[in-house]
Amino acid sequence: VHAETLEDRCQVAAYACQRRTPLAHKNQLLTEALETVAEEALFRGSEGRGLAFSRAASVLKSFPWTVRSVKDLSSLPGIGEHSRKIIQEVLEDGASAEVENVRQSERYQTMKNFKKIFGVGVKTAGRWYQEGLRTISDLQAHHAKLNSAQQVGLLHYRDLNSPVKRSEAEAIVQVVQKAVDQFLPGASVILTGGFRRGKQTGHDVDLLITHPTEGQEMGLLSKVVSWLDSQGFMLYHSTHRNSFQPLEDEELSVSATTMDRFDRCFSIFCLSSMTEEPGCELKGSGGAHHRKAVRVDLVVTPYSQFSFALLGWTGSKNFERDLRRFSKYEKKMVLNSHTLYHTEKKIFLSAASEEEIFQHLGLDFISPEQRNA
Numbered sequence: 001v002h003a004e005t006l007e008d009r010c011q012v013a014a015y016a017c018q019r020r021t022p023l024a025h026k027n028q029l030l031t032e033a034l035e036t037v038a039e040e041a042l043f044r045g046s047e048g049r050g051l052a053f054s055r056a057a058s059v060l061k062s063f064p065w066t067v068r069s070v071k072d073l074s075s076l077p078g079i080g081e082h083s084r085k086i087i088q089e090v091l092e093d094g095a096s097a098e099v100e101n102v103r104q105s106e107r108y109q110t111m112k113n114f115k116k117i118f119g120v121g122v123k124t125a126g127r128w129y130q131e132g133l134r135t136i137s138d139l140q141a142h143h144a145k146l147n148s149a150q151q152v153g154l155l156h157y158r159d160l161n162s163p164v165k166r167s168e169a170e171a172i173v174q175v176v177q178k179a180v181d182q183f184l185p186g187a188s189v190i191l192t193g194g195f196r197r198g199k200q201t202g203h204d205v206d207l208l209i210t211h212p213t214e215g216q217e218m219g220l221l222s223k224v225v226s227w228l229d230s231q232g233f234m235l236y237h238s239t240h241r242n243s244f245q246p247l248e249d250e251e252l253s254v255s256a257t258t259m260d261r262f263d264r265c266f267s268i269f270c271l272s273s274m275t276e277e278p279g280c281e282l283k284g285s286g287g288a289h290h291r292k293a294v295r296v297d298l299v300v301t302p303y304s305q306f307s308f309a310l311l312g313w314t315g316s317k318n319f320e321r322d323l324r325r326f327s328k329y330e331k332k333m334v335l336n337s338h339t340l341y342h343t344e345k346k347i348f349l350s351a352a353s354e355e356e357i358f359q360h361l362g363l364d365f366i367s368p369e370q371r372n373a
């Protein structure tokens with residue numbers, strides 16, 4: 001008997017990975033307010049408070065109606081007292097005094113601007129603020145110490161803070177595919193991150209690279225990056241050998257070598273819209289070249305881990321966080337971008353697709369477009 005009531009359908013699940021969260025939702029004013037105080041909490045180092053506000057915003061994003069009164073919140077999980085108070089102020093007055101204070105505060109605005117520099121996190125931004133620095137030009141005037149990433153970040157501040165278009169992301173996929181084809185025919189380049197969730201713009205381009213023959217991908221990333229660099233496509237890159245260990249537990253006899261091939265590169269590409277393909281070298285004298293610096297994350301994954309990497313790099317961050325929490329607390333499993341481990345059975349669960357991972361976890365499949373938690 002199909003006895004689903006209206007009330008059942010209004011029920012919003014506790015974990016983001018149990019909910020469908022579209023890109024466009026009906027509570028923008030409220031989620032923006034909550035995300036502002038979440039960000040402010042993180043700026044102050046209050047991770048717990050930041051997470052609580054961020055969760056409350058995420059829940060509202062999955063709510064299929066516009067919240068009109070605090071009474072509407074009774075069916076919603078994870079909305080604490082403080083979030084409720086902010087929601088109430090927005091509903092009653094059109095804005096929350098607390099949120100408006102944050103938005104206007106010098107500290108919040110300064111931290112936000114400093115954090116927009118590639119390579120600058122909360123710690124660095126906070127230190128500069130403490131030292132009395134307030135603007136980007138203050139950094140130069142006061143000779144603030146910048147590491148090499150931050151220097152490039154400052155140099156391309158404008159470009160890196162203007163949204164990356166889908167067409168730009170696709171152009172970068174083409175270039176990386178071309179590079180990959182030279183060293184490893186048959187390897188694929190897959191666009192993931194926010195674009196895979198259906199966003200039309202992003203802050204960066206997230207790419208996964210894999211080859212159907214396990215092990216073939218070894219050593220590929222450094223060759224690809226060197227070639228891209230030599231062709232003038234790269235303004236900055238920082239490559240990390242995988243330091244992934246499946247579990248701290250020593251007794252697990254998993255050969256380190258099978259898990260040791262997950263390389264990634266945080267980079268800044270130079271995209272040129274005039275030439276056939278992006279690149280920074282001046283090619284002939286034909287007119288103006290429009291160049292743009294674009295953040296790109298490159299991740300190479302062995303085929304056996306591809307589904308986990310795809311799920312892990314598609315996001316959103318709230319969705320990923322709840323996938324891991326759900327696995328741990330509801331299923332006694334450990335999920336990461338490499339594997340799924342059952343802590344009681346002491347076995348790794350393999351998966352050839354994202355669908356299989358959801359199945360292992362006993363979750364309904366949520367399509368990437370519905371993971372905008």
Ligand code: ATP
Pocket residue numbers: 192193194195199201202203204205206312313314315316317320337
């Ligand atoms: P945007 O459009 O702003 O780029 P996004 O959802 O693509 O949004 P990203 O910061 O690019 O945001 O991250 C995409 C996903 O990749 C995140 O959900 C996160 O799970 C994963 N991710 C990002 N950085 C790392 C990292 N250093 N290690 C592992 N996973 C990461």
Ligand code: MN
Pocket residue numbers: 193194202203204205206
């Ligand atoms: Mn991204």
Ligand code: MN
Pocket residue numbers: 193204205206297
């Ligand atoms: Mn990214």
